[in-house]
Amino acid sequence: MEQSLILTGTQAAAEGARLSRVQVVAAYPITPQSKIPETLSGYVERGVLKAEFVRVESEHSAMGVCIAASIAGARAFTATASNGLAYMHEQLHWAAGSRLPIVMPVANRGVGAPWTILNDCQDSISQRDTGWMQLYCMNNQEVLDLVIVAFKAAEKLLIPCMVCFDGFLLSHTFMPVVIPGQEEVDSFLPPYVPFHTLDPENPVNINPVVLSEPVADPDGVISPGYMGFRFRLQKSLEDALPVIRQTGREFGELFGRSYEDPLFRYRSEDADFLFVAMGAVAGEATEAADALRQDGVKAGVLGVRVYRPFPAVELYEALRGRRAAAVIEKAISYGYEGALTSELKACFYGKSERGPVISNFIAGLGGKDVAASDLIQAANASIAAAKNGTSPDRAQWVGC
Amino acid sequence: MAGQSAILDYPEQEYILPGNRLCAGCGVTIAYRFILKALGKKTIICVPACCLTILHGMYPKTPIMATTVNNTFAGTASAASGFAAGLKATAREDWHVLAMAGDGGTFDMGIQALSGAAERGDNIIYVCYDNEAYMNTGSQRSSATPAGALTSTTPVKPKVQLKKDFMKIMDAHWMPYMATVSSSYPGDVYEKFLKAREIKGTRFFHLSAPCPTGWWYPTKDTVKIGRMMVESCIFPLYEIEDGRLSLTGKSLSIARSGGKKPIDEYIALQGRFNKITTEQVSQFQRHVDQQWEALLTRAGF
DSSP states (O other): OOEEEEEOHHHHHHHHHHHTTOSEEEOOOOTTTTHHHHHHHHHHHTTSSOOEEEOOSSHHHHHHHHHHHHHHTOOEEOOBOHHHHHHTHHHHHHHHHTTOOOEEEEEEOOOOSSOOOSOOSHHHHTTGGGSOEEEEOSSHHHHHHHHHHHHHHHHHHTOOEEEEEETTTTTTOOEEEEEOOHHHHHHHSOOOOOSSOOOTTSOOEESOBOOSSOEEOTTSOEEOOHHHHHHHHHHHHHTHHHHHHHHHHHHHHHHSOOOOSSEEEESOTTOSEEEEEOTHHHHHHHHHHHHHHHTTOOEEEEEESEEESOOHHHHHHHHTTOSEEEEEESOOOTTSOOHHHHHHHHHHTTOSSOOOEEEEEEOOGGGOOOOHHHHHHHHHHHHHHHHHTOOOSSOEETTO | OOOOOOGGGSOSOOSBOSOOSSOTTOHHHHHHHHHHHHHOSSEEEEEOSSHHHHHTOBTTOOSBOSEEEEOOGGGHHHHHHHHHHHHHHTTOTTSEEEEEEESIIIIITTHHHHHHHHHHTOSOEEEEEEOSSBTTTTSBOOTTSOTTOOBTTBSSSOOOSOOOOHHHHHHTTOOSEEEEEETTOHHHHHHHHHHHHTSOSOEEEEEEOOOHHHHTOOGGGHHHHHHHHHHTTSSOOEEEETTEEEEOHHHHHHHHHOOOOOSHHHHHTOGGGTTOOHHHHHHHHHHHHHHHHHHHHHHTO
16 A cells, blocks of 8 residues: 655665565665665565675676576666776676666765765766666656666666765755555566576577678578677667657556656746756756746756657757757866757757856765755856857856 | 496486687597586586586587576676575476586686585585686686696796695585596596486586697597596595595595506697696695595595
């Protein structure tokens, strides 16, 4: 039965995993994610969750265990953050290349050096090109819901999925969360059926060396070369957004909270100016938008909930004809600008309709507070740039 | 001590089909054939990037008739742990999980995941096939390379440091079963794997696999070289069950009846020792003698 509790983001992620009936959990503690494996290990020991909990010695092994468990046919789950995610890097490629529907919450945290345990999104943005789907949550309800949605979408698409949420801002902050009933979740998310069933009578060699050119197998069937496999992954990711939308809609029909839209939209319909952000800062931006509206600026917010696959069409439609946009990012591609900014600009390249003047703001790295006043200042600078017709060529650092 | 199967008792089923991409004279294949015969078809093999990847062939063909999953270099033990967990979670514990990694993937890069799996006691059989250098990438030095050997990253001055004693490291994990095996004694390999398959928990094998390509000896001499390693007690054969060490096979008979050979001929037969110094040879011999004495004491001789 559905119930409402006050939960932290990590507890919400653990509840999402429990409700998804994960069968193998392998995780290594790292702040601010540690409460997820702690909670789940307790569930397993008390018999609340029927799963194998592997207390691995590193994040590299956590993903290694998940990859193998998923190939074996078990629903596999892990969670990490920051340097832990970076340590997993090659295994992330391996999981996506193996087409395994592993789900992994990432409690976003800055990456060393120097050390920080506090929040930014450099960890998961740095893993953008590993072939995983990436969802970004704005609150703890989304953390719980999107873990469940992620499993269903991942298992349909055979693509692993990160469910990213801000460390401390969400991971350690208590919020009311509606916990769906197990029966309802079971009706939404059926048991995991692996693509390939291990069969001693039909042995296979999974992920061997692949040549660059397609070759014929002993029966004369043409098998893809390395690029063929990579192309299939890209094709599946290109086609993934409708599946995520459909899955998000089905979730909404059952639970009343729809995730059909890859974007979170706040007062965006008639807005001249839009904040574009990911994660909790998009929630913060709604306050700034309200304040700007009081001053007569038609401001709104777009939160990018689905970042990979990238919702380019939706973003183009949501931003075309607007005057200015401020992209607030808690990560940067060093030597250029925020990745979301570059990608947003690319949405408008070659299109007949002009996009807004886009300004990029790097904010909140390593837990630096992003106040509503910072966002209002960013909005005013963006609007001024649009008025002057001067598109700023560099990311502006908030509070530096 | 392991039992004794007659040749006719070995399963006829072959899991390595004729024709594969490994170098002629490779020791690994000889042992691998008997490992798979002992474990049977309900075995999942975890393989990192190593010589065995080459044996298993290029997509879409493979000469191996057992389910194989390739994994990252440092991830052989974690892959095996994942299969053990996944098979348990899906109620298919009748499968054997076999991890097969080289000395590079075990002594060096894979040691962390292996130590983690062994400490947890995950239900896997882990084999380090040791050809004493990174042979798949072209004979570069590893921590399993003996002092005095030339490798492609010690091309002028032979390696200075002694070979890491990996069995001691694994022994510190309190495992239910671990054993040394040599590709030159396939019968011993078969018996020890038959025994290990009946034991639960992490089981570890150190498999000595001579490599003509990297050791620079004629391909016909692989079995001979492997035997010399055992006969000179460079690589004694033994097993450790719950901490109790027993010498086996040829090593047991040397312990009982003597006949331990000096290392000189073994050294002389291999090109990799072309530049070994006289001091290094005597250091090598002293080291072998000390280790053998310690082993005899522990085995109760």
